[in-house]
Amino acid sequence: MAVKVEKLKVNYKTLEEFKKFKEYGVQELSMLEDLQANIIENDSESPFYGIYFGDTLIARMSLYQRESRFDQYFDPPQRYLELWKLEVLPKYQGKGYGKLLVEFAKGFGLPIKTNSRIKSQGFWEKMGFEPVTYDVERDLGENPMVWYPEGVKEQKIS
Amino acid sequence: MAVKVEKLKVNYKTLEEFKKFKEYGVQELSMLEDLQANIIENDSESPFYGIYFGDTLIARMSLYQRESRFDQYFDPPQRYLELWKLEVLPKYQGKGYGKLLVEFAKGFGLPIKTNSRIKSQGFWEKMGFEPVTYDVERDLGENPMVWYPEGVKEQKIS
Numbered sequence: 001m002a003v004k005v006e007k008l009k010v011n012y013k014t015l016e017e018f019k020k021f022k023e024y025g026v027q028e029l030s031m032l033e034d035l036q037a038n039i040i041e042n043d044s045e046s047p048f049y050g051i052y053f054g055d056t057l058i059a060r061m062s063l064y065q066r067e068s069r070f071d072q073y074f075d076p077p078q079r080y081l082e083l084w085k086l087e088v089l090p091k092y093q094g095k096g097y098g099k100l101l102v103e104f105a106k107g108f109g110l111p112i113k114t115n116s117r118i119k120s121q122g123f124w125e126k127m128g129f130e131p132v133t134y135d136v137e138r139d140l141g142e143n144p145m146v147w148y149p150e151g152v153k154e155q156k157i158s
Numbered sequence: 159m160a161v162k163v164e165k166l167k168v169n170y171k172t173l174e175e176f177k178k179f180k181e182y183g184v185q186e187l188s189m190l191e192d193l194q195a196n197i198i199e200n201d202s203e204s205p206f207y208g209i210y211f212g213d214t215l216i217a218r219m220s221l222y223q224r225e226s227r228f229d230q231y232f233d234p235p236q237r238y239l240e241l242w243k244l245e246v247l248p249k250y251q252g253k254g255y256g257k258l259l260v261e262f263a264k265g266f267g268l269p270i271k272t273n274s275r276i277k278s279q280g281f282w283e284k285m286g287f288e289p290v291t292y293d294v295e296r297d298l299g300e301n302p303m304v305w306y307p308e309g310v311k312e313q314k315i316s
């Protein structure tokens with residue numbers, strides 16, 4: 001079956017699918033509350049992208065565009081993407097769906113930053129991501145891994 | 159045995175003790191490299207506080223002071239503490255050492271922000287922490303929990 005990455009809308013169906021993911025949390029609960037309180041409409045934009053296999057959401061990630069004035073990672077400073085909650089349901093792991101999502105994110109042509117778990121660092125390295133020089137003031141408890149499009153390099157911390 | 163919370167110095171002994179903790183990662187490796195390269199001196203200040211039981215470091219946390227101009231959580235905006243890597247070695251859990259560290263952090267009298275795992279939310283609530291209203295632009299993949307000293311409340315997001 002051909003699969004594709006699609007932007008996920010905020011609706012009750014999507015939020016129900018989200019419950020299958022381990023990293024279901026405050027973000028999803030907040031979307032649900034906003035929907036119930038009519039703060040956002042059904043089928044509003046969400047920061048999530050996902051892959052459906054038939055009717056089932058089997059993989060997802062969150063992507064958010066940061067403006068260049070907030071950029072503390074890339075040289076020259078520029079708009080970049082924050083990527084989080086990349087997750088493939090256990091039954092569908094090891095089939096390249098995670099890679100498909102990351103490749104999709106790279107397709108925007110912007111630098112990408114993610115906060116890697118220590119155990120996931122190998123995956124990110126295979127995806128072409130690199131660790132940055134740790135800086136306590138910027139990174140605190142994070143383990144940032146970044147992907148540089150051509151012509152972009154690490155921002156030196158002063 | 160009486161235990162107390164102490165500020166941890168960066169030295170080879172401390173960094174060796176750190177290896178016993180699950181959340182050993184980029185931050186610790188960076189401290190080790192800085193020590194080896196003489197970028198920092200032996201016994202330099204670290205953002206870590208810990209509890210020793212005899213010669214063994216059995217619990218630790220990281221605390222970092224944020225300046226008020228970076229405050230996106232508290233009203234009025236002010237200096238606050240970021241708390242991360244709170245961890246008690248398995249053998250010593252359930253004996254109040256985590257609580258002792260959190261109470262120590264509160265002792266500075268500043269608001270505190272931490273990024274809670276979903277599973278840890280109950281612990282933080284018992285410690286008097288509250289979730290904030292989730293905001294995707296500020297919080298991304300985080301589940302922030304905060305502690306308000308008297309006279310401090312949640313900053314409304316515009």
